[in-house]
Amino acid sequence: MIPRGRLKYLRSLRLRKNREREGLFVAEGLNVIEDAVRSGHAKELLLVEEAEGLPRVKELVARGIPAHRLEPKDVGQLAETRTPSGVFALVKDPCRPLAGARLPAQALVLVAAGVRDPGNLGTLIRTAAALGAAAVLVTAGTVEPLNGKVVRATAGALFRIPVLLGETAGLREAGFTLYVADAGGEPVSSWRARPARLALAVGNEPRGIDAGVRALAAGAVGIPLEAGVESLNVAVAAGILLHAIRALPVVPA
Amino acid sequence: MIPRGRLKYLRSLRLRKNREREGLFVAEGLNVIEDAVRSGHAKELLLVEEAEGLPRVKELVARGIPAHRLEPKDVGQLAETRTPSGVFALVKDPCRPLAGARLPAQALVLVAAGVRDPGNLGTLIRTAAALGAAAVLVTAGTVEPLNGKVVRATAGALFRIPVLLGETAGLREAGFTLYVADAGGEPVSSWRARPARLALAVGNEPRGIDAGVRALAAGAVGIPLEAGVESLNVAVAAGILLHAIRALPVVPA
Incomplete structure (x- = not known):
């Protein structure tokens, strides 16, 4: 049985400032937890009695993760x-942190620049992992990646792709060419190649990308939409762009 | 001021059975309401006093939609x-209803076959409208399109693309070739053309498409994913497929 003081500690991690101080958070749901265990990030399981008998739970316990009854x-x-x-x-x-992170010489990085909706950020991380991005950069103006809704929407991808914290300027300094996603940008279908290190920034719905980030960009890339339609959901737009860009050859240096 | 009985009636539309009997629902938020007004679906506005002064609200009232103070x-x-x-x-x-609906000779229809999450259905409708689909077919196993979360996630697209109710078999009878979206299907990047009338069915996360719908399909089409990644969000997958298919020439009949 879990001691009361421990439960109080775990509960305290519902607050962002406590998560940041401790570098820990409480994850919920078997899919996400399995990915946390596989990637070596899970420290402790908390289970109701009925859950202890589930084969998938038994497998996690067998890996030596300490388990407490809830x-x-x-x-x-x-x-x-x-x-x-x-x-x-x-x-x-x-x-x-982005500072100090090692990224491959050939890398496509998705930048969440001011994404405020937790479901959208989680789906962006899930999409980037599925479509072969090297990392996701989360800027200070974006919702916290350890927010419970974000974590659930990643469907475990939070533990399968590097999630970096920092600003877009840092990627520029690391030799990345930055493009911002914008419905009015150059259609991605007109691209024939991509830079070896490419950062693709998506922003807030419906405000779009901050002027500060735009100023760093080599250009804007987008998806032509039907007349009268303002925009796609940000994760849908990112999925279309990543899928299209991934298929392109890299421009020789 | 709105009479108490009227408020009680509006409140009763929070229940699906009442919405279905009346053919009416209550929409919330200015973006969605503007689309409802433009498409001739809004019958009555309900406004708090402060909202009455907003220029966008004044424009709606000027179009002759009766307004009541809330x-x-x-x-x-x-x-x-x-x-x-x-x-x-x-x-x-x-x-x-699908039965009786007129669809163009050349049409791409997105089928929501068993989509249970309201946010996903709404984003699917928004995506289909943005990427030029002719209609969205919503099957009986899918969440109700008038559910408040669905309506908000469509961002007004519910009024910009025909949303049809019926079963996949009905599209087959109307001469549509059906493909199901499946991560293990033929990569969409290998397609060189599309049938003039094409229906693309997406299903439930994570269960996928029902065997009954699969049995009607000419094949499965998908998006190759990174190893170890199970799936994309259903709306992201639909966006990638619709964007890719839309760019293809139609197979001559």
Whole structure:
């Protein structure tokens, strides 16, 4: 059984400032937790009694992650979802600062520049991981990647792709060519090649990309839309652009 | 001022069975309401006093839509969002049955076959409208399109693209070739042309497409993903497929 003081500590991680101080957060749901365990980020499991018998849970316990029993009445102390699974984990923050991160010589990096909606940021991270981006850069103006809604929307991708914290200017300094995604930009279908190190920035819906980020960009790239339609969802737009750019040859240096 | 009985009636439309009986629902938020007004679906505006002065609201009132004042204490009776704008409208259901719907000879139709998440269905409708699909077919196993979360996620697209209710078999009967979206399907990048009438079905996350729908399909089409990544968000996948298919020439009949 989990000691009361421990439960209080875990509960304190619902606040961002505590997550940042401790470098830890509580993840919820088996899919995300399995990825946290596989990537070596899970420190401790918290389980209701019925969950202990699940084969997928047994496999996690067999990997040597310490497990504590959670009383059903305490689930609400940790859960953020309406239908909690009764499976939680204390997890190390996988995000790293951009400064000092090593990125491949050939890399496509997605920049979340001012994305405020947690579901959108999570889906962006999931999309970038699925479509072979080298990393996702999360700027200070973007929602915190350890927000519970973000983590759930990544569907585990938070532990499968490097999530870097920093500003777009830092990528420029690392030799990346920056393009901003914009419905009015050059159609991506007109691109024939891509720079070896390319950063693609997406912004806030519906405000778009900050002027400061735009000023750093080599140009804007977009997806032609039907007349009268203002924009695509930011994660849908990023998916279309990453899929199209990924298929292009790299410009020789 | 809105009579109490009227408020009770509007509130009753929070239940699906009442929406279906009346063919009406209450929409929330200025963007969606503007599209409802433009398309001739809005019957009545409900506004808090402060909203009456907004230029965008004045424009709607000037179009002759009757407006009623809502007391701040009654906003919670109609609002589903945490930060309601104080602008609501009584709106006619724009969805129509597939049977009897006229579709162009050349048409790409997106089929939501068993999509359970309201945000995903709304984003699918928004994506289909932005990328030039002729219609969205919503099957019985999919979440109701008038669900408040769906309507908000469409960002007004519910009024800009025909949303049809029916089953996939009905499209087959209308001469559509059906493909199902599946990560393991033929890569869309290998397609060189598309049938004049093409229906693309997306399904439930993570269960995928029902066997009954699969059995009707000419094949499966997908997006190659990085190793270890199970799937894309359904709206992101649909966006990538629609964008790629839209650019293809039509196979001569």
